[in-house]
Amino acid sequence: xxxxxxxxxxxxxxxxxxxxxxxxxxxxxxxxxxxxxxxxxxxxxxxxxxxxxxxxxxxxxxxxxxxxxxxxxxxxxxxxxxxxxxxxxxxxxxxxxxxxxxxxxxxxxxxxxxx
Amino acid sequence: xxxxxxxxxxxxxxxxxxxxxxxxxxxxxxxxxxxxxxxxxxxxxxxxxxxxxxxxxxxxxxxxxxxxxxxxxxxxxxxxxxxxxxxxxxxxxxxxxxxxxxxxxxxxxxxxxxxxxxx
Numbered sequence: 189x190x191x192x193x194x195x196x197x198x199x200x201x202x203x204x205x206x207x208x209x210x211x212x213x214x215x216x217x218x219x220x221x222x223x224x225x226x227x228x229x230x231x232x233x234x235x236x237x238x239x240x241x242x243x244x245x246x247x248x249x250x251x252x253x254x255x256x257x258x259x260x261x262x263x264x265x266x267x268x269x270x271x272x273x274x275x276x277x278x279x280x281x282x283x284x285x286x287x288x289x290x291x292x293x294x295x296x297x298x299x300x301x302x303x
Numbered sequence: 304x305x306x307x308x309x310x311x312x313x314x315x316x317x318x319x320x321x322x323x324x325x326x327x328x329x330x331x332x333x334x335x336x337x338x339x340x341x342x343x344x345x346x347x348x349x350x351x352x353x354x355x356x357x358x359x360x361x362x363x364x365x366x367x368x369x370x371x372x373x374x375x376x377x378x379x380x381x382x383x384x385x386x387x388x389x390x391x392x393x394x395x396x397x398x399x400x401x402x403x404x405x406x407x408x409x410x411x412x413x414x415x416x417x418x419x420x421x422x
Contacts, residue, residue, distance in 0.1 A: 219408075221408065221410075223410070228414070229414055229415075230307075230394050230396075230412030230413050230414045230415055231348070231394070231396075231410070231412045232412070233409045233410065233411075236408055236409075244408075244409075247409075277346060279348060281348075281410075283408075291350060291353070292408075292410060294340075294347070294348035294349075296345070296346065296347045297346050297347070297348075299346070
């Protein structure tokens with residue numbers, strides 16, 4: 189059973205460009221969570237999605253950031269007009285059901301560098 | 304709001320020795336989960352060990368064990384017989400239990416402790 193997959197692993201964008209980060213959850217998992225790790229910090233929750241639904245986006249900046257998890261295909265975290273402060277590692281996790289006793293399984297992360 | 308504090312930014316241990324990493328947390332919930340995650344240089348987040356708050360027995364996974372003190376809201380990780388491959392950043396994390404309601408899916412992480420293992 190393949191783990192959570194994220195691509196790209198590394199992404200370099202110039203200020204003002206758009207960044208699109210992709211996450212394919214583990215097979216059979218229908219819940220996806222995005223976390224951001226700023227330098228020297230722990231991971232911080234951004235958004236929780238189920239198929240075609242955003243359940244909780246309370247940790248996501250109000251502007252320039254959006255997320256989706258379509259019926260088919262991976263979950264996408266989109267950052268428009270990137271700024272230097274968006275440079276971070278972005279992790280996706282998935283779980284088979286709303287996390288109760290089930291763990292969130294993390295992908296390897298996407299490291300975004302804004303130049 | 305829940306908070307997780309790791310007061311040791313860096314720790315070092317000699318190979319084959321034992322080291323303890325500290326973690327304290329603050330919550331008003333009575334039922335929750337606590338985790339230790341390992342992040343090696345590859346940056347992959349790896350679950351090391353999990354503790355359920357309603358269980359009094361401390362969790363153990365091979366060379367990794369925890370000292371869970373619920374009243375003190377303390378959750379330390381002990382690594383025995385340290386190996387070079389244990390060198391990594393270690394994060395303590397908290398999550399409310401499903402039945403507690405609210406945002407019970409959000410993991411709250413500490414800032415991490417960088418563990419160095421000396422040969």
